[in-house]
Amino acid sequence: MGDEILIKYVxxxxxxxxxxxxxxxxxxxxxxxxxxxFKKIGQERVGIEETKIDSLKDPFILKQKKEIDTENNNTKxxxxxxxxxxxxxxxxxxxxxxxxxxVGDSLDDFKIIGVKSRSVIISNGxxxxxxxxxxxxxxxxxxxxx
Numbered sequence: 001m002g003d004e005i006l007i008k009y010v011x012x013x014x015x016x017x018x019x020x021x022x023x024x025x026x027x028x029x030x031x032x033x034x035x036x037x038f039k040k041i042g043q044e045r046v047g048i049e050e051t052k053i054d055s056l057k058d059p060f061i062l063k064q065k066k067e068i069d070t071e072n073n074n075t076k077x078x079x080x081x082x083x084x085x086x087x088x089x090x091x092x093x094x095x096x097x098x099x100x101x102x103v104g105d106s107l108d109d110f111k112i113i114g115v116k117s118r119s120v121i122i123s124n125g126x127x128x129x130x131x132x133x134x135x136x137x138x139x140x141x142x143x144x145x146x
Contacts (some may be wrong), residue, residue: 086120086131094120
């Protein structure tokens with residue numbers, strides 16, 4: 001019988017404390033702060049222009065090759081990025097850098113894994129590249145991971 005009274009007393013005190021907490025001004029201010037925060041999140045934001053995004057270089061391309069000069073014990077880095085020009089696509093055969101290739105053929109460190117109507121997908125196990133047919137001399141190479 002005494003335990004029931006103690007449980008009722010603790011429950012009543014908890015109820016009083018919670019009602020005081022929810023009725024206080026600080027709680028109302030907290031709710032107002034979060035409401036304003038969510039309103040700001042919900043507003044439409046203006047980002048960077050797509051042309052500026054297209055002009056950025058991909059930070060995930062591995063370009064650095066180190067050459068070791070054995071005479072002077074120096075290491076120097078050279079930047080070499082192979083350019084692939086897709087010239088034509090005919091019956092699942094593609095002409096890249098003046099070489100006719102098909103799915104499964106190797107292209108330097110890459111392997112051709114797919115041919116689409118306007119592009120070719122190549123992969124080297126670490127990353128994939130999609131090479132598009134050139135239009136108006138514009139570079140359109142997209143990078144995506146597995």
